[in-house]
Amino acid sequence: MPLPFSRRQLGLSLLATGAMGRAALAQGQAYPSRPIRLIVPFSPGGGVDATGRIVAEHLGAALGQTVVVENRAGAGGAIGVDAMAKSPPDGYTIAIVSPGNMTVGPVVRPTPYDALALGFVTRVVLSPLLLVCRKGLAAQDLAGFIDLLKRQPDAIRFASGGVGTGTHLAGELLNLRLGVRMTHVPYRGTAPALTDLIAGNVDIFFSDTSAWPMVQQDQLRLLAISSMARWAQAPQVPPVGSLVADFDIANWYGIVAPPGTPAPILARLHAEIAKLLALPAVIEPLARLGFEPGPLPPAEFAAFVRAETATWTTVVRAADIKAD
Structure with a gap:
């Protein structure tokens, strides 16, 4: 749940993912060979939508393919994420997600997908509440x-x-x-x-x-x-x-893919997104939304989501929160 992500850490993330990106290219030179669909599981106009469109524009330029944004709202974001999760695991359908449909919502009410089983690409941005x-x-x-x-x-x-x-x-x-x-x-x-x-x-x-x-x-x-x-x-x-012990939470958005998406594809997507998050043309509009870049490699992003899920599960049980 921590927010800190310094320029030095961003540089280390880029170095760490460079090797993964090269490995991905070596194993799948043809990817991507057609447009990629980025599902935004909320209506147009909100922070998730705005962030997704910024990522889509620059990711498309980096990959040499159009990244088409598709808004599929409903059920607190669960409908769009479920549509992504049921898509072929080939890297051509991904989604931008948030705590509400990944770590908070799923511990309060059942979702038609297993958030922890998705293909983790990268965390994208962070901001405090x-x-x-x-x-x-x-x-x-x-x-x-x-x-x-x-x-x-x-x-x-x-x-x-x-x-x-x-x-x-x-x-x-x-x-x-x-x-x-x-x-x-x-x-x-x-x-x-x-x-x-x-x-x-x-x-x-x-x-x-x-x-x-x-x-x-x-x-x-x-x-x-x-x-x-x-x-x-x-x-x-x-x-x-x-002043309050063990209190460190943040709002965040990330990119995920269907379960079973090959690791080289996840690594390629992460490497490109990590690079674009270092561009002033991306940092500046994100800052206007109140966000800072916070990319994590796939394995670290997965661990981050698991840790957040554990925290919110404890809170939901302690407060006896029931879904409406």
């Missing part, structure tokens, strides 16, 4: 909020984008780590949660980076970020983990 509060809350900073929370846990109402979402589980993880019980108020997505937070109807929310403009406009107060690594947009803001 933003712990934001209403302006009238009697806490000016993270320390003040934790003190308030320990004294009046039942009085704190934490919003989420819905039962079993990452924003819900982030709040439950804070409950678990501090041994308290805030009152959960679920919404149907991030936008209505932020609207009610600004109105003062709830107290805090672990939002994605879409809350940042509202912080800048002084509509909300940013107390902390969810990852231990400082966020480039607000480097002075402390991580929750600076």
Whole structure:
């Protein structure tokens, strides 16, 4: 779940994947010989869609083939991922995924695919969740909020984008780590949660980076970020983990392929994506979305997903979260 990914680490990732990319080429010179389909399991316009289109454009140029983006929304991203998982394992159908359909959603409600059995290509980007509060809350900073929370846990109402979402589980993880019980108020997505937070109807929310403009406009107060690594947009803001033990989570997107996709193809795709994530033409639009590059080789990405799944399984069981 950690966010840190320095330029030095990015360089090491590129070096490590160079050999894999060469091996992939040696074993499959013909790949790719036709367009590749990138399934975005959400509607157009969101962060996953925007990131997928940035990757598709530059990956297509690198591979010499068109990467066609196909939006297949529904069931919290499960419909699109399932369509990808049932496609031939030949590297011509891949998907961009997020915690909601890989590590959070599958531990809350059954999915028609086994997330841990997919072909792992690479993690693409990372960003922290933003712990934001209403302006009238009697806490000016993270320390003040934790003190308030320990004294009046039942009085704190934490919003989420819905039962079993990452924003819900982030709040439950804070409950678990501090041994308290805030009152959960679920919404149907991030936008209505932020609207009610600004109105003062709830107290805090672990939002994605879409809350940042509202912080800048002084509509909300940013107390902390969810990852231990400082966020480039607000480097002075402390991580929750600076005062709460074992709290280090991030939002992320990654690329996966159908189960059984040959390792050389996974390696080739990872190598090309890792290279494009070092380009200013890619870094800059991702930064505007609040993301930083965070590529991982296939085996490391798979291990990352397994570790996140274990963490969220523990939280779901401890909080007795049931699917709607």
